[in-house]
Amino acid sequence: xxxxxxxxxxxxxxxxxxxxxxxxxxxxxxxxxxxxxxxxxxxxxxxxxxxxxxxxxxxxxxxxxxxxxxxxxxxxxxxxxxxxxxxxxxxxxxxxxxxxxxxxxxxxxxxxxxxxxxxxxxxxxxxxxxxxxxxxxxxxxxxxxxxxxxxxxxxxxxxxxxxxxxxxxxxxxxxxxxxxxxxxxxxxxx
Numbered sequence: 632x633x634x635x636x637x638x639x640x641x642x643x644x645x646x647x648x649x650x651x652x653x654x655x656x657x658x659x660x661x662x663x664x665x666x667x668x669x670x671x672x673x674x675x676x677x678x679x680x681x682x683x684x685x686x687x688x689x690x691x692x693x694x695x696x697x698x699x700x701x702x703x704x705x706x707x708x709x710x711x712x713x714x715x716x717x718x719x720x721x722x723x724x725x726x727x728x729x730x731x732x733x734x735x736x737x738x739x740x741x742x743x744x745x746x747x748x749x750x751x752x753x754x755x756x757x758x759x760x761x762x763x764x765x766x767x768x769x770x771x772x773x774x775x776x777x778x779x780x781x782x783x784x785x786x787x788x789x790x791x792x793x794x795x796x797x798x799x800x801x802x803x804x805x806x807x808x809x810x811x812x813x814x815x816x817x818x819x820x821x
Contacts, residue, residue: 632737633658633712633821636719636728638788639745640780641773642755643802644809648745649716651810656817659710663718666699667691677702697727704735712740720783722790741820742791743813745802749777 633656639645653660670678671685677699681691696718707713719725732738747755753773760768767776791797798816802809 632710632740633817634732634737634740635712635714635817636739636742636791637714637716637745638742638784639802640747640749640752640784641776642752642759643745643747644806645716645745647806648743648810648813649714651806652714652743652813652817655814656821657711659707659713660716661700661703661707661713661718662716663696663700666703667696670699693721693724693727696724697731700728701731701735704731719787722787725787725790739791739796741798741817742788742796743816744788744791744797744799745809746799747802751803752777 635652635656635658637645637649637652639648649660652658667678667681667685671682672678677695680695681699684691684695700715700718704713715728719728729739753770756768756773757770760766767773788797798813800809800812800816
């Protein structure tokens with residue numbers, strides 16, 4: 632299976648490029664947020680466990696999230712692979728994901744990191760906020776989200792760099808130009 636992790640700061644184009652990857656490579660999309668919401672809505676054991684943490688304002692522990700991702704991955708056996716969106720965000724999460732994949736005879740194929748300079752990200756997010764009315768796309772919140780992304784994700788990017796799995800992709804240009812760069816990197820590991 633082709634297992635892709637996609638990284639990128641808010642506004643880097645992850646959502647758009649994930650859709651392109653899904654279409655081109657017949658991948659299943661595994662979004663941690665969507666998985667958590669679905670498990671809670673369906674009242675599964677893991678969903679109830681997650682809801683207990685969330686209702687107290689706590690983060691859902693990695694082992695609970697990994698359990699949910701494993702269930703979703705097991706249900707996607709007909710797909711040519713999966714794209715992980717929003718997970719992992721920390722080194723322990725990355726290691727837990729790798730362990731879960733190995734238990735299924737799989738591995739992370741490639742980690743796509745969309746690289747966009749901060750001024751460009753801020754500009755994109757401000758415009759998105761003006762167009763969509765998203766309340767979290769204001770300057771103060773944007774800067775906070777970018778700081779959190781940098782502090783959480785930088786160590787994980789370094790981890791994947793040392794494993795040879797990281798593909799840093801210039802995330803500036805037209806959507807098609809950026810996707811061409813991504814596809815070129817993915818085709819090397821496919």
